[in-house]
Amino acid sequence: MNKIYNIHTVWLMLVLLTLLTYGLSYIDANDTVIMLILMVVALTKGVMIIRDYMELKGVSLLWKIIMYGWITVVSLAIVVAYLLV
Numbered sequence: 001m002n003k004i005y006n007i008h009t010v011w012l013m014l015v016l017l018t019l020l021t022y023g024l025s026y027i028d029a030n031d032t033v034i035m036l037i038l039m040v041v042a043l044t045k046g047v048m049i050i051r052d053y054m055e056l057k058g059v060s061l062l063w064k065i066i067m068y069g070w071i072t073v074v075s076l077a078i079v080v081a082y083l084l085v
Contacts, residue, residue, distance in 0.1 A: 010052045017041050035082055039075050046071040 021041055024034055050056050050067045 007052060010048055014045055014048060017045050032083070036079070039079055043071060043075045046075075 021038055024037060027034065047068065050071065054067070056063060056067055
């Protein structure tokens with residue numbers, strides 16, 4: 001494993017992405033654009049948590065499909081529900 005990419009780096013990235021989402025609340029822009037950015041950030045954070053904190057890097061393909069599929073389906077459902085309302 002790369003010495004730069006460790007659990008502390010992942011934690012720092014999660015904190016920075018959280019601060020980014022907080023900072024987006026002060027931007028006066030199109031709500032749909034902000035929502036899409038927030039969903040991409042949330043999906044990125046979810047993937048990092050699944051891969052690094054849940055330690056699913058070396059598991060079988062079935063578990064990866066279940067976990068990454070779940071987070072993708074939930075994110076897409078939120079986006080679709082937002083766009084329909």
